[in-house]
Amino acid sequence: MSAADTTTAGAAPAATVEGYNFAYLDEQTKRMLRRALLKAVAIPGYQVPFASREMPLPYGWGTGGIQVTAAVLGADDTLKVIDQGADDTTNAVNIRSFFARTAGVRTTTRTERASVIQTRHRIPETPLSEDQILVYQVPIPEPLRWLEAREQETRTLHALAEYGLMQVSLYEDVAQHGRIAKTYDYPVEVAGRYVMAPSPIPKFDNPKMDRNPALQLFGAGREKRIYAVPPYTSVRSLDFDDYPFDVEDWSQPCALCGATDSYLDEIITDDAGGRRYVCSDSDHCGKRREAGHTGPQGETS
């Protein structure tokens, strides 16, 4: 696992491509993005429209996150990219190498060494600090979209803070399933005002957003929206007084590192119904094993 750590201690990666501006986008585009980001930070949770650019990969693969990353990345930054918590999945590997080649920045898989972390579907288990920026890839930025199809109407609902509709969907969950059944992209209220889609992170990660010291930026490329949660901003998951928000828990620890406090993926191991649970955050799991923690199946991996 630790072989995936590509931190190159100051040296620029050898294969920086010629002919592109730093971090692929031209300076005017980055200024446009930064203006949108500043507005987003000024109004926590508010979706700021921006002129999303065509990127050299398809919509849905993280074009929003990549544009935000390109706009905030500096030459001294160290970039980490995760997809479903892992540094070694296709999406993460390719976005990391994209910025290594177009910006020449250092990359890492170590959460604590990164200054910019682009993520899809997870918040790292390692607590973030004030000098870090977390960039989320967002497929559908509008939390009310499934309930109200008209864009004009959802904007009005946000403007007037009419969020009864969101509550109706939670009511319906409890009525049909006996509990709030939403497990990812669980709607949150930011700074006591805007209701926001936290992107498809598991609800397990929602509490990590609350008063997080890091700056959290969200980019939706196809939907052309940017929003943000500034450091130390309150983020409250919506719920009912008698059906309070809670997070998943697992009946067993991580099979590899024995962690009991991290988000676990269920992995099918054979055709006979064999399965095991392992940390979804590969960096977290690797560090624990380096430190000598072992889970029930730790030796076999």
Add this chain to the structure above:
Amino acid sequence: MSGYGADAPILIADELRHSFGRVPALQGVSFDLHPGEVLGVVGESGSGKTTLVRALSGELVPQGGRVLYRDREGELLDLHALPEGRRRRLYRTDLGTVRQNPRDGLRMTVSAGANVGERLMALGQRHYGSIRAQAEDWLARVEVDPDRLDDVPAQLSGGMQQRLQIARNLVSGPRLVFMDEPTAGLDVSVQARLLDLLRGLVADLGLAVVLVTHDLGVARLLAHRLMVMQHGEVVETGLTDQVLDDPQHAYAQLLVSSILPV
């Protein structure tokens, strides 16, 4: 029902005008509605009845004229001139709209309970048990079996959908309700029971109602006062019995005489 004219009007329509292209739908319609009063609006198809309800219920901004509503504090508010947030809040607290087609007035993808509870949640209620109990109570009041609380509207009959729509509107305790052909599309026996229910609720809650209907029988049963419309104009207005028994205007006479003798 006694002395419903004594109070100041709760709703004033002032010279409402609207046309769709060259077709005039409202040509200066004015009326007053007092608390607890049921005003029937009758007329044939295309006479401007539905446009009137849409203008009153905030769905359509009339090209001319004002809709004035007197709120609980006695202040007279021009509904179409209010800031949008305030207007929308009024429409889901003090006012209600029951539409002809329940599909237009209900959220078809969520359960009956969620439909009734929506206004409560919009007003900030966050206790599931309490919202559910109120929804259950309201279903019972509109005579829908509370066992159907978790059914989606598509699983309910047309009559039940219409009752659900009524409960959904009344749950916030409105003072004024607009109804656009609430019993159209229902078979006669269901219609009769729904009318009975409406009459009871209107009397119990002291609701003021603008009731649009093309069915003079419905109007006779529910309305205190009638307003006859033709080509976007009010051609006759008066107490229901008076208009139905002794119509003055030629069109009103035609309308009354066209009731099928049963």
